[in-house]
Amino acid sequence: MNLEINPPKQLTGSQLVLATIALGLGSFMNILDISIANVSLPSIAGDFAVSPAQGTWVITSYAVSEAIMLPLTGWLAGRFGDVRQFVISTLLFTLASFLCGASPTFELLILSRVLQGVVGASMVPLSQSLIIKIFPSDKRGAALGIWSLTTIAGPIFGPIIGGWLTDNYVWRYVFFINIPFGVLCAYLVTKTMKGRQSKLVNLPVDKVGLALLTVGVGTLQILLDKGNELDWFSSPFILTLAVISSVTLTVFCIWELGEENPMVNLRLFLNRNLLVSSVCLSIGSFAFYIFVIIGPLWMQTQLGYTPTRAGEVMAVTGALSLFFGPFFGINLARIGAREVATIGFISFGIAAWASGSISSDVSFEHLQFVRLLMGMGIAGFFVPMTAISLSQLHPSQISSATGLTNFLRNMGGSVGTAVGVTLWQNQAASYHAELAQNITNNNFNNYQFASTLTSQGMSVAQSNQYIEVMINSQAYLLSTNKLMITSGLIMICLIPVIWLAKPPFAGGEGGH
Secondary structure, three states: OOOOOOOOOOOOOOHHHHHHHHHHEEEEEEEHHHOOOHHHHHHHHHHHHHOOHOOOOHHHHHHHHHHEEEEEHHHHHHHHHHHHHHHHHHHHHHHHHHHHHHHOOOOHHHHHHHHHHHHHHHHHHHHHHHHHHHHOOOHHHHHHHHHHHHHHHHHHHHHHHHHHHHHHHHOOHHHHHHHHHHHHHHHHHHHHHOOOOOOOOOOOOOHHHHHHHHHHHHHHHHHHHOOOOOHHHHHHHHHHHHHHHHHHHHHHHHHHHOOOOOOOHHHHHHHHHHHHHHHHHHHHHHHHHHHHHHHHHHHHHHOOOOOHHHHHHHHHHHHHHHHHHHHHHOHHHHHHHHHHHHHHHHHHHHHHHHHOOOOOOOOHHHHHHHHOOHHHHHHHHHHHHHHHHHHOOHHHHHHHHHHHHHHHHHHHHEEEEEEEHHHHHHHHHHHHHHHHOOOOOOOOOHHHHHHHHHOOOOOHHHHHHHHHHHHHHHHHHHHHHHHHHHHHHHHHHHHHHHHOOOOOOOOOOOOO
């Protein structure tokens, strides 16, 4: 039992800065590891002589284990203390990163990735709740603005860093890079957060809830990661996973709502602001990940960009968010959380429309320019969502709430990735068939273009192949543009939803 006779003084000056940097670094490391290994999969599969399909388990194993553990953050923080749990998670995550990089076999790499997800899942929600804890209430908006940068920058800069390390060194450095930062993060948090441990709550283990959660979320995450590869519900394996997941998660919700000491406190969703922001976070993350995944995928497969080059385009989004994240956070109380969210949704919509209105001969500079506004949109989305979600909650509920909202954000991103890639490919095939219908000898324009190609020295077979490449390129461009615009429309549709939240919001009495 913790007895706080003399509560610790409010952190100020360099101590507050160091604590904020350390907590933000821990969150950034964890989110970065979701996307940093993606671009290294071909190298990993090649080194271990496994198929590309087997190689994707490097991503799936991490995503599944983390998804299962995220909702347990509140329970773990109560059991071990929030500061202690964060430090232990960070150190174990760092150890698991070393084991990933040093793995001599593919099987050990997968086990190490599972360990990474299990031990590191609480790093992100606890970094969020601890940052709120060390800032005074009138500075909470600024704190949330700073913290939100980790959720924005991770998915954007992950492929850039991963691609650069793989291209210039070896894929193992994708994991080894965590080691110095993990040790530094744990050390700084231990020093700056001394004496700020939350009270321990020794609740019994909800074994039934834990088992249901593990099976339900685990099967759902595998379904999302493997659905496109196995052609979704035409696969008996995917169909079985869908049945198991839906039944198990339904039973889990019923069990947890009736349990006296639930593993996951679903009653928190009775809080109107948490419910509204959770809906917006999950659906908004769905749209955000479509934008983040499909754009670079199109650049690499259709424009011939390297992962690093495609990442440089997307980095513009992250660069502008580095300014707008803290700006919106500092001014959240003055402008209003719902107003900032509305600005973010509109900015995202405009940026998505601009990104979805390009041609196949688009320049590198133009691709960067049309994504510039997205930095404002993403910052204007994550900062107020976080503030609204935690408003009107008791301090003892914040760790549980951040675990739930981060779980929903992750799941929204997983669904967005899975659905986005599937739609991208299916729509491209549909557009390809539609465009190919016009390639006949009866079409004068096609006949004239083919004649021009043959007059320039191409054989009939070569000209047909060239036309096929052009059709394929246009089909994927049309599919990409449609998905970019769709992601923007989804964000715009969330504007009326966020206005259902009730002020005051975290960060002062902002929001009106």
